[in-house]
Amino acid sequence: MLILSFIPITGIMNKFGLLLSILLVTSIASSAQNVEIIKYPDLHKMMETEKSTDITIYNFWATWCAPCVKEMPYFEKINHLENVKVIFISFDEASKIHDRVKPYLKRKNIQADVYLLDETDFNKIIDKIEPSWSGAIPATILINNKTNKRLFYEKGFKEGELEEIVRNQN
Amino acid sequence: MRTVLLILCCVGLFVSSKLNTTSLNVGDKAIDFTLKNVDGKTVSLSDFKDAKGYIVVFTCNTCPYAQAYEDRIIALDKKYAPQGYPVVAINPNDVEAKPGDSFEKMKERAKEKDFPYPYLIDTEQKVTRTYGASRTPHVFLLDKDLVVRYIGAIDNNYQNASAATEKYVEDAIEALKSGKEVETNFTKAIGCTIKWKES
Numbered sequence: 001m002l003i004l005s006f007i008p009i010t011g012i013m014n015k016f017g018l019l020l021s022i023l024l025v026t027s028i029a030s031s032a033q034n035v036e037i038i039k040y041p042d043l044h045k046m047m048e049t050e051k052s053t054d055i056t057i058y059n060f061w062a063t064w065c066a067p068c069v070k071e072m073p074y075f076e077k078i079n080h081l082e083n084v085k086v087i088f089i090s091f092d093e094a095s096k097i098h099d100r101v102k103p104y105l106k107r108k109n110i111q112a113d114v115y116l117l118d119e120t121d122f123n124k125i126i127d128k129i130e131p132s133w134s135g136a137i138p139a140t141i142l143i144n145n146k147t148n149k150r151l152f153y154e155k156g157f158k159e160g161e162l163e164e165i166v167r168n169q170n
Numbered sequence: 171m172r173t174v175l176l177i178l179c180c181v182g183l184f185v186s187s188k189l190n191t192t193s194l195n196v197g198d199k200a201i202d203f204t205l206k207n208v209d210g211k212t213v214s215l216s217d218f219k220d221a222k223g224y225i226v227v228f229t230c231n232t233c234p235y236a237q238a239y240e241d242r243i244i245a246l247d248k249k250y251a252p253q254g255y256p257v258v259a260i261n262p263n264d265v266e267a268k269p270g271d272s273f274e275k276m277k278e279r280a281k282e283k284d285f286p287y288p289y290l291i292d293t294e295q296k297v298t299r300t301y302g303a304s305r306t307p308h309v310f311l312l313d314k315d316l317v318v319r320y321i322g323a324i325d326n327n328y329q330n331a332s333a334a335t336e337k338y339v340e341d342a343i344e345a346l347k348s349g350k351e352v353e354t355n356f357t358k359a360i361g362c363t364i365k366w367k368e369s
Binding site: 067 | 358365
């Protein structure tokens with residue numbers, strides 16, 4: 001009796017679930033942030049060639065990193081400055097892109113570009129990205145495309161700090 | 171309790187007056203320390219009378235990379251402590267900045283995972299600064315005379331232990347055991363920043 005009464009409910013639930021997922025998929029496709037999975041050579045190329053603004057800022061982060069998540073709004077804010085482009089490089093596992101990274105970016109309404117660096121053997125990569133980097137995140141690289149000068153920070157930023165650094169670049 | 175505090179203060183003073191500016195490099199001599207273990211007792215490296223070396227690991231409860239390496243740290247101790255190379259784990263994080271790494275939470279985690287090694291809290295963060303640990307997990311392999319022989323990651327694949335092709339800490343210990351130079355004596359890895367006290 002109990003089992004029989006379950007069948008139609010599950011049926012309805014399934015249909016409802018299907019409808020819900022269709023709705024979800026459409027909404028994600030229309031508004032969610034696109035995250036491209038890249039390997040180190042892609043990042044290297046990007047860092048060599050991305051010069052569409054005076055200043056390019058690469059912020060290395062992950063959804064599980066509390067100080068990274070805390071400072072993301074500050075980066076979002078300076079990404080709106082005319083001469084600055086912020087690029088977020090995520091160290092989340094590539095397998096978490098759909099259930100963690102994208103939902104997180106959507107929830108926080110992150111507009112800046114986001115890439116996921118899908119690597120595991122970081123000993124081979126960290127020095128190539130920045131020799132003075134020990135590997136802790138958050139970490140940030142600022143490249144001044146006018147002077148080709150580069151600044152590196154292995155720390156979390158406080159509110160207002162990034163604006164000052166950018167101001168000092170001019 | 172008062173004696174413990176006194177000892178800690180003394181260690182603290184010693185550390186801050188002598189060595190507060192440098193972080194350790196391979197070949198440097200590390201200092202011994204006295205820190206509180208999850209069982210409430212204090213632990214020093216000199217407590218390990220028969221040690222031929224020490225695997226000092228800065229690690230914590232909350233960092234996903236530290237969590238990913240937890241079972242591997244346990245395995246290291248199970249394999250190498252009987253051979254004279256015990257693991258000594260130190261939580262470097264400021265517990266106010268990271269309540270998940272509080273002493274109580276450390277005790278819970280140690281019990282849950284049945285850590286076979288001491289799990290110490292560096293409340294003053296002086297040992298952490300002196301060693302120059304910057305992330306969790308961060309390994310410092312010392313020899314019998316406390317000379318640093320390896321600094322870095324446990325292996326080269328945090329996601330999957332069985333996919334790691336280079337086991338840095340194990341290779342370094344094997345080199346020590348056979349009296350050879352450690353070939354790869356410094357590696358970098360992604361990890362969580364240490365949560366420093368607001369100064």
